[in-house]
Amino acid sequence: MNQDPFNIKKTLELAGETFQYYSLKALENQGYEISKLPFSIRILLENALRNYDDFAITKENVETLLHWQPKGSEKDIPFKPARVLMQDFTGVPAVVDIAALRAEVARKGKNPDTINPLIPVDLVIDHSVQVDYFGTNYSYDRNMEKEYSRNQERYQFLKWAQQSFNNFRVVPPGMGICHQVNLEYFSRGVIERDGMLFPDTLVGTDSHTPMVNGIGVVAWGVGGIEAEAAILGQPIYFIMPEVIGLKLTGKLPLGSTATDLVLTIANLLRKQGVVGKFVEVFGPGLDHLSVPDRATIGNMSPEFGCTITYFPIDDKTLEYMRKSNRSEAQIAMVEAYCKTNMLWRENEQAIQYTEVVELDVSTIEPTVAGPKRPQDKILLKDFKPKFIDLLGTSFEREYIEQGNRETLTSLARWKDEGGNPPVKDVPKTLHKEGIETEEKNGLKTVWINEGDDKFMLSDGSVVIAAITSCTNTSNPFVMVGAGLVAKKAREHGIDVKPWVKTSLAPGSKVVTDYLEKADLMKDLEALQFHLVGYGCTSCIGNSGPLPPAISKAVDDHDLVVCSVLSGNRNFEARVHSQVKMNFLMSPMLVVAYAIAGRVDIDLTQDPISYDKNGLPVYLKDIWPTDDDINSILARVLSPQDFAKNYDEIFEGNAIWKNLKIPEGKLYQWDADSTYIKEIPFFRDISAAAPALEDIKEARALLVLGDSITTDHISPAGLFNEHSAAGKYLLSRGVKKEDFNSYGSRRGNDEVMVRGTFANVRIKNKLAEKEGGYTRYFPTGEEMSVFDASVKYQQSKTPLVVLVGKEYGSGSSRDWAAKGTFLLGVKCVLAESYERIHRSNLVGMGVLPLQYKDGDTAKKLGLDGDEIFSITGISKDIKPMKSMTVVAKNKQGDSIEFDVIARLDSLIEIEYYRHGGILQYVLRQFLEE
Known part of the structure; x- marks a missing residue:
């Protein structure tokens, strides 16, 4: 009680x-x-x-x-959150875990129905759709068909869970992105349950859960492991946070958007250092930010490094609730409760913050971020020189000016008397044969024949332009703005370049409704930004394949091609394994760069393209005014659109309705399945937790640098037949074309353990080859991380991973910890951790160790070929305990140093003692 x-x-x-x-x-x-x-x-x-x-x-x-x-x-x-939000990539393994807990409870002779969600859980299937088809009116339908054919087994499993578990709802595919649906529909501001009023709170199995901070809901991303514990009634414990006050003044100037603002904040707060802290926004600048603007900022909290970026409830919140079809009774409840209970935004001057960071919003300029971290801000006016610098520093290529790079068919429309195109700076290396032109040690170019078109692909070419991700598609201002950019481009007779793969993947059907009402969908479609699905697509790595000619040219000539996307993540190899530079920007700029076809262009000065008469068209010619956008918004945004779409949110299409599902409270595991497999963590669990032991004579599996993300550790995108996971699936009779993605295979531990540390861009200092390779020390042989781990586990050799700063940044991906555990890694030694991944490591029984201030592997002289022993685990373990590492090198010398065990609380010690948080919960159930 x-x-x-x-x-x-x-x-x-x-x-x-x-x-x-x-x-x-x-x-x-x-x-x-x-x-x-x-x-x-x-x-x-x-x-x-x-x-x-x-x-x-x-x-x-x-x-x-x-x-x-x-x-x-x-x-x-x-x-104790009021509810839990899941998406399907993280949701499937979470449901597999809960089903496996039930199975073990049944094996132990207990009632499996005791394992049930105790708080409401909403799972939105939004991460599985891939952009296989694009640039056509049938793209959406064909992509949906492929999604179901690839994922039918997973969807049957989720539909079974909806029937089998209490408090569990599933939003079928094709309805929206979980964070946008959460913002527009699930979030209530204040909840009434059994006659009690209290603030709406939640955790989500996606790091971008803080998007709903913009509507006044305290929420953050956790790993699936923590979410499952919350679902089963366990509190989530964490250290009392500092709270950074972000004071905003001024209002956005003409020509700048909420995207430019959030990319600026990402850069600002990363420099400030807010990892593991709360950020709370206040100041007069808030009066000019709508809830969609605030949600755009809240969404990227994990990119800032903070846990939440909270916006208190105020009049703007109620205004948005009204526009998004919340009932008047709900709105009245939110206002009355918050004003009565000191949760209404007022008296800001009385609040004490840890520190205050100020930003004058009126200083914001058009901005992009990249090429591989969201916090790496680049002003639009500096984009071209920054690209040139990156080409030299990262790829050792000298930049060579290549002119305007129009297609040959376009240039052929106007020629001078000598038969040469009159446009200035047209490349002089036109080859009728369509063969490669390459400058030694310089910018690479390839001429491609495709149908009647011949065009030049080069370093810096944009091959993917995606209006995607909840970050921006939830914001009507930038979405209508993108439609107007497309409309004005059509009026000027310019189009996207033929080498650009375009896509439009909104976060909810409300978006396409208001774009249709604004008569802007036809303009986006005219520039090949056809609807491809309602899901995360490119932002999560589901960009689909590049066109064959583009793909071959990129691989054959090692081109440094680019993507532009309105997303929140651009980590290495995340958007597409063949794309080496990825830049975040507003949907409006995504359209602009699709027209330009390349990033080595100064859109503030240079022509974005040329019309059919050879006359230049500039970005300013096709950029809408704020008044243009706001007048359309006033006309097309309607609560009725929200009502229409969310009244049918749980229905799904005919394929979903006709999915056959098994009956019963216990899931019938299929031994032949390559998607859904009972996880091995809980089978035949001991009644009591085993005694803790020191780690003796461990070997390093990987030695990694700074900013290793969860995408590096456990990629979500596509994989090939030469990878350990690919070879496994081939051995099980799965064809290459049916591999699907790592994200979709998260219900199968055999695939996922082989995918751990398998990112094609990961750089292990123990291996010569880039990708998921390591050195197996007993023989010195270089092999895949998975194959080495099997050999080490056969010889009962414990493993460690040595890393730098910000280890585990990015998505709240529990498989980054689960896979680490299954590889036999007993501890990770890092300079610093991102919050969620450190917690997930503890939740899987992997010990996170941290160097003491000033120490690094380099400073200590560690190469990774040492034999490691860690003492201080088996006796008198306590939060943040100092432990001793002894590393014996091949010369026989010992390097001894102290580290901090990042078990931050007594409850985390219990989780670690039990081998994981779910093992701890399961033993509690079995004791009852």
């Missing part, structure tokens, strides 16, 4: 009904300085008070929150 130790449970009358709530105002009246607390901390405090039971959540936990200090604290605080 929940208790009320502070006697603050009060009642609130609303529309003739009486509700209970836990009053922060009553605490203020008792002398606690609630008004000085950031709003996000107030919500955590309310959560602890409401869930207080003096067992999982103690009075000390509550006191810690009541006395929050700007410097934070090393003390644990618990959090």
Whole structure:
């Protein structure tokens, strides 16, 4: 039973009904300085008070929150979210885990129905659609058909789970991206449950869950492992966070967008250093930011490094709720509860923050980010020289000016008397044969024949232009803006280049509705930005194949080609394995660069293209004004569009409705399945946790540098037949064309362990070859990471991984930790960790160790060929304990140094002791 130790449970009358709530105002009246607390901390405090039971959540936990200090604290605080959000890539393995828990409970003679979600879970199938078809009116239908043919088994499994589990809903494919659906539909601001009112909160198995911070909901991304624990009734524990105040002043200038703002904030907060911290936004600049603008910022919290970027509820929140078809009763409840309970945005000047970072929004300029990190901000005016610099520093190629690079068919339309195109700076190396032109050690170019077109592909060519991802497709301003750029381009008679693979993948059907009403879909389609699906597509690595001629040219001539996308992630090999530079930007700029066809162009000065008369067209000629966009928005945005689409959100198409699913509470595992397999973690689990042991005579499996992302550790995209995972599937009779992606195979541990550290761009210092290779020390042989791990496990050799700073940044990918565990890795030694991945390692029983300040592998003289022993694990383990590493090199010398065990709390020690968080939960169930 929940208790009320502070006697603050009060009642609130609303529309003739009486509700209970836990009053922060009553605490203020008792002398606690609630008004000085950031709003996000107030919500955590309310959560602890409401869930207080003096067992999982103690009075000390509550006191810690009541006395929050700007410097934070090393003390644990618990959090019980009101609900959980999942997408299918992370959702399938989570459901596999829960089904496997049920299976083990049944094997132990207990009731499997005790394993059930205790809070509402919404899973949105949005990550599996790939852009196989594009640039045609049938692209959406064909991509959906392929999606179902590839993923039918996974979808049957999820539909079974919806029927088998309580509190579990599934949004079928083709309906939207989980974060945009969460923003537009699931999020309520305030929840009423059993007569109790409380703030809407959640965790999600996708790191971009903080998107709903923009509508006033405290939410963040966790690994699937943590989410499963929350689903099964366990609090999520974490160290009391610092809260950075982001003070915004001014308003966006003409020509700049919320995308430019969020990319600027990503750069600013990365420099500030906000990993593991909360960010809360305040200041007069907030008055000019709509909820979609705020959500654009909240979405990229993991790119900033922070846990959340919170926007308190205010009039803008209610305005958006009304426009998105929330009921008037719900809106009234949100307003009354927040104003009554000190959660309404007011009295900002009283709040104490850890630090305040200021940004004048009026200084924002058009911006892109890349080529491989979201925080690497580039002003649009500096894009061309930055590309030239990157080409030299990263690829050792000298830049050679190549002119305007129109297609030969376009140039043939106007010729001078000598038969030569009159346009200045046209390449002089035109070859009628369509063969390669290459400058030694310089920028590479290839002429390609495709139908009646001949065109030049070169370093810097844009081969993918994707309007994709919830970050921007949830924002009507930039989406209508993109449509207007397309419309104005048509009016000037210019088109996208023939080598650009274009796609439009909105986050919800509401987007295509208002684009249709604005009469802008026809303009986007005229530039081949046809609807390809409602899903994450290119942002998650589901770009689909490049056209064969493009793909062959890129591989044969090692071209450094580019993608431009309106997404939030551009890590190496994430968007497409053949694309070496990836740049984030607004949907409007995505259209512009598709027209330009290359990134080595100054769009602020140079022509974006030439019309059919050879006259230059500039970006300013096709860029809409804010008034143009706002006048259309006022006309086309309607609550009725939200009502129409979300009234049928759970229905799905005919294929979904006709999916045959097994019956029963226990899933019938198919031994022949290459998609869904019972995970091995829980089978025949011991009744008690085994004793902890020191790590003795371990070998390094990998030695990696800084900024290793979860995409490096566990890629989500496509893989080839030569990879360990590909060879496994071929051995199981799966054809290459049916491999699908790593993300879609996350229900099968045999595939995923072979994909761990298999990113084609990962650089292991122990191997000569780039990709998922390592050196097997007993023989010195170079082989795949997976093959080496098998050999090490056969000889019972424990493994370690040595890494640099920001280890595990990126997606909240539990397989990055699960795969690490299955490879036999006992600990990771890093200079610093990103929050979610460190937590996931603990949740899988892998020990995260951190160098003490100033120490690095290089400074200590570690090469990775040493034999490692770690002591301090088996006795007197405590949070943040100092442990000793002894590394013996091949000369027989020992390097001894101390490290910090990043088990940050007592509960994390318990998780580690049990071999993982779910093993801990399972043993609790089995004891009952």
